[in-house]
Amino acid sequence: MHSNRILQVESITKDYGTGDHKTTALKGISFDVLEGEFLGIMGASGSGKTTLLNCIATMTKPTSGNIMLNHQNISSFKGGALADYRGKEIGYLFQEFELLDNLTARENIILPLSLHGMTGKQGEQKLRELANHFDIVSVLNKFPSQMSGGQKQRVAAARALIGDPSIVLADEPTGALDSKNARILMDKLSAIHKEQHKTIIMVTHDANVASFCSRILFIQDGCLFHELRRNIRTETTDNFYERIVTVVAQLGGGSANVL
Numbered sequence: 001m002h003s004n005r006i007l008q009v010e011s012i013t014k015d016y017g018t019g020d021h022k023t024t025a026l027k028g029i030s031f032d033v034l035e036g037e038f039l040g041i042m043g044a045s046g047s048g049k050t051t052l053l054n055c056i057a058t059m060t061k062p063t064s065g066n067i068m069l070n071h072q073n074i075s076s077f078k079g080g081a082l083a084d085y086r087g088k089e090i091g092y093l094f095q096e097f098e099l100l101d102n103l104t105a106r107e108n109i110i111l112p113l114s115l116h117g118m119t120g121k122q123g124e125q126k127l128r129e130l131a132n133h134f135d136i137v138s139v140l141n142k143f144p145s146q147m148s149g150g151q152k153q154r155v156a157a158a159r160a161l162i163g164d165p166s167i168v169l170a171d172e173p174t175g176a177l178d179s180k181n182a183r184i185l186m187d188k189l190s191a192i193h194k195e196q197h198k199t200i201i202m203v204t205h206d207a208n209v210a211s212f213c214s215r216i217l218f219i220q221d222g223c224l225f226h227e228l229r230r231n232i233r234t235e236t237t238d239n240f241y242e243r244i245v246t247v248v249a250q251l252g253g254g255s256a257n258v259l
């Protein structure tokens, strides 16, 4: 299958603060993502993973460099156009779910559609499909306080996907889940990736979770450190997991020159 470059990250840097308080979170990162890729991002705490994801999500503005999504420079959007663009093109999955407590699961899921005036029959159909896929039909009329962590994250996943975004960004989506619920979420997300060729970029600490990806970028101190690509046809997740663990061990030791 021929794949388009859906995302181009070009020499991104990001400084927080100024003078003595300046932290350089990203030091010039470039990579492309093909349509339909499931890209993992790994790296120690503080290495810049969330900053990178938030730059792609248009929630943080890079200090320099360009990000192109569907060949459009995302920094060219401002104000209402930016909010509109973000809402339609990007689905975001947070570590702590970020559901609204006073809305039911159903209301949380369709909120992105309501905000863009896109509810109606098509939205209802999509809601039913996603609720079935993520096994959350039984909680649709419940509030977040009445759901388990696993259910909350699957509701959040349905919310991220309901607007059919070009790209789904997930920041440690299994970070608040036990290993059983992490596995369930990953099975369901990876089915969306395989069946709908949805492009997903996911930050994770967990090599098990990362082994579902088709490619992984490793970040250290705001720079790209290494890249692993899984041979989807011939390589098992177990084998890919072993290769991921090897790189993570090297990252942990901070020995950037061993690879």
Ligand SMILES: Nc1ncnc2c1ncn2[C@@H]1O[C@H](COP(=O)(O)OP(=O)(O)O)[C@@H](O)[C@H]1O
Pocket: 016, 017, 023, 024, 025, 043, 044, 045, 046, 047, 048, 049, 050, 051, 052
């Ligand atoms: N809003 C902020 N203000 C100042 N420094 C920040 C801010 N967000 C992140 N940083 C700093 O930028 C660096 C990268 O952070 P982050 O992107 O959150 O890394 P990660 O997600 O890999 O843990 C860290 O040194 C962090 O302290």
Ligand SMILES: [Mg+2]
Pocket: 049, 050, 051, 171
């Ligand atoms: Mg982070």
